[in-house]
Amino acid sequence: MRATARAQPNIALIKYWGKRDSGLNLPAVGSISITLESLFTEMRVGFEPGLERDRLTVDGDEAADLLPRLSRCLDVLIGLDREHALIDSRSNFPIAAGLASSSSSFAALTLAAAKAAGLGLDRRQLARMAGRASGSAARSMYGGFVELSNHADRIELECLLDRDTWPLSVVVAITTDSPKPVGSSEAMEISRRTSPFYGRWLETQQDDIDACRAAIGSRDFERLAATAEHNCLKMHSVMWASRPPLVYWNHATLECMRCVRALQADGVAVFFTIDAGPQLKAVCLPEHTARVREALEATSGVVDLRITGLGAGATLVDPH
Numbered sequence: 001m002r003a004t005a006r007a008q009p010n011i012a013l014i015k016y017w018g019k020r021d022s023g024l025n026l027p028a029v030g031s032i033s034i035t036l037e038s039l040f041t042e043m044r045v046g047f048e049p050g051l052e053r054d055r056l057t058v059d060g061d062e063a064a065d066l067l068p069r070l071s072r073c074l075d076v077l078i079g080l081d082r083e084h085a086l087i088d089s090r091s092n093f094p095i096a097a098g099l100a101s102s103s104s105s106f107a108a109l110t111l112a113a114a115k116a117a118g119l120g121l122d123r124r125q126l127a128r129m130a131g132r133a134s135g136s137a138a139r140s141m142y143g144g145f146v147e148l149s150n151h152a153d154r155i156e157l158e159c160l161l162d163r164d165t166w167p168l169s170v171v172v173a174i175t176t177d178s179p180k181p182v183g184s185s186e187a188m189e190i191s192r193r194t195s196p197f198y199g200r201w202l203e204t205q206q207d208d209i210d211a212c213r214a215a216i217g218s219r220d221f222e223r224l225a226a227t228a229e230h231n232c233l234k235m236h237s238v239m240w241a242s243r244p245p246l247v248y249w250n251h252a253t254l255e256c257m258r259c260v261r262a263l264q265a266d267g268v269a270v271f272f273t274i275d276a277g278p279q280l281k282a283v284c285l286p287e288h289t290a291r292v293r294e295a296l297e298a299t300s301g302v303v304d305l306r307i308t309g310l311g312a313g314a315t316l317v318d319p320h
Contacts, residue, residue: 001046001047001048001083001116001117002044002045002046002047002116003044003045003111003112003113003115003116003316004042004043004044004045004112004316004317004318005042005043005045005107005108005109005111005112005115005314005315005316005317006040006041006042006043006108006314006315006317007040007041007043007103007104007105007107007108007111007137007140007141007313007314007315008035008036008037008039008040008041008104008140008143008311008312008314009035009036009039009040009041009093009101009103009104009140010033010034010035010036010103010104010136010139010140010146011033011034011036011170011273011275011281011283012031012032012033012136012139012273012275013032013033013034013212013224013227013228013231013273013283014030014031014032014033014205014208014209014212014227014228014231015029015031015231015232015235015275016029016030016031016135016136016148017029017188017191017201017235017238017239017276018188018191018192018198018201018202019135019185019188019189019192020150022189024132024153025131025132025133025134025135026135026150026153026154026155027135027148027150027155028150028192028202029150029201029202029205029206030147030148030149030150030205030206030209031136031139031147031148031209032145032146032147032148032160032209032212032213032216033136033139033145033146033148034144034145034146034168034170034283034310035139035140035142035143035144035146035163035310035311035312035313036170036308036309036310036311037163037308037309037310037311037312038092038306038307038308038309038311039091039092039093039104039172039306039308040091040092040104041089041090041091041095041101041104041105041108042089042090042091042108042317043087043088043089043105043108043109043111043112044086044087044088044089044112045085045086045087045109045112045113045116046085046086046116047082047083047084047085047116047117048083048084048085048086049083051083051084051085051086052084053084054067054070054071054074054084054085054086054087055067055084055085055086055087056070056087056088056089057087057088057089058089058090058091058095059089059090059091060090063089067087069133070087070105070106070109070133071085072133073106073109073110073113073130073132073133074109074113076129076132076133077110077113077114077117077119077129078113078117078119082117085113087109089105089108089109091104091105093306094174094177095179102134102136102137102184103134103136103137103139103140104137104140105134105137106130106133106134106137106140107130107137107138107140107141107313107314108314109130109133110126110129110130110133110137110141110314111126111130111141111314111315111316112316114126114129115316123141123142123313124156124157126141126314127139127141127142127155127157128154128155131148131155135148138155138157139157140313140314141157141313141314142157142159142313143159143162143163143310143311143312143313144159144160144161144162144163144165144310144312145159145160145161145162145166145216145310146158146159146160147160147209147213160213160216160217161216161217163309163310163311163312166216166219166310167286167309167310168283168284168285168286168309168310169283169284169285169286169288169289169292169307169308169309170281170282170283170284170307170308170309170310171281171282171284171289171292171293171296171305171306171307172279172280172281172282172305172306172307172308173252173256173279173280173281173282173296173299173302173305174279174302174303174304174305174306175250175252175253175256175278175279175280175301175302175303176250176252176278176279176303177303177304180248180276180277180278181248182246184276187239187242187246187276190242190243190244190246191238191239191242191246194242194243195238195239195241195242195243196241197234197237197238197241198238201234201235201238204234205231208227208230208231208234211223211227212224212227212228212231215227221269221285222269224271225269225270225271225283226271228271228273228283229271229272229273232272232273232274236248236249236274239276246276248274248276248277248278249274249278250278250301251300251301252278252299252300252301252302252303253274253278253279253280255299255300255301255302256272256280256282256296256299256301256302257272257280259295259296259299260272260280260282260292262295263291263292263295268284268288268291268292269284269285269288270282270283270284270285270288270292271283271284280296282296286309289307293305293307
């Protein structure tokens with residue numbers, strides 16, 4: 001009754017912001033993402049008879065404050081009459097800091113727990129269950145370019161293109177490793193209730209999804225760049241116009257955006273995207289990776305860089 005799984009975070013090119021059903025954690029809009037390769041979260045799950053409560057360690061330290069959400073995920077996946085679990089988590093990047101750590105964490109947790117409990121679920125079923133805990137976690141079950149679409153009472157996932165067919169690079173500029181001040185779930189609800197732009201965000205999302213899907217299908221980097229950047233800025237406009245305003249960016253985030261704009265003006269094939277946090281992800285053609293890395297490395301306020309290609313979906317691993 002033990003298993004270990006590894007999952008990579010994914011970065012949304014067409015963003016998911018807002019929920020249409022909080023109880024089922026169904027997103028208000030569809031989304032398109034890329035799964036990363038070099039960043040990962042590994043979860044080891046063991047169900048222990050006689051254990052009095054679930055326990056969680058993160059990178060070797062007890063993390064009781066993070067446990068309730070993971071316990072709820074296990075309750076939904078396995079049932080309330082399950083044995084309590086020992087969960088050991090480790091990541092090679094900062095968590096809760098705008099680097100999509102929840103997507104990799106809940107994808108890995110769902111896969112490991114399902115294996116440990118002998119559930120025999122297929123990948124589509126696993127993705128839906130992971131999505132109940134974290135909307136973006138469903139996409140991390142798949143690799144490459146992934147589309148999440150909404151249906152009446154469920155989500156559907158489709159791999160639009162595998163990672164080897166169009167091997168883009170991502171330079172992640174980390175501007176702080178501190179946790180973000182407002183979690184995404186709470187922030188989405190604030191935007192839904194208070195932002196005057198939220199309705200328009202919902203209305204225009206499908207156009208961006210269609211444009212992004214077409215760009216991926218034709219390997220049109222210029223169109224992908226324009227669509228993804230515009231969608232990112234629309235999402236943050238919704239957030240900025242919320243009450244209270246949800247502003248995750250810092251000085252270094254803006255400097256990184258200026259850096260990317262300068263690279264674009266110089267003919268470099270690169271664009272930025274920013275999730276609910278201060279970290280900027282620069283997506284580029286592989287031949288331009290070194291140029292993008294050097295420019296962002298020299299940008300004021302950048303404390304770390306991570307370079308990655310596109311990755312595969314969540315997998316079971318041998319803990320030894």
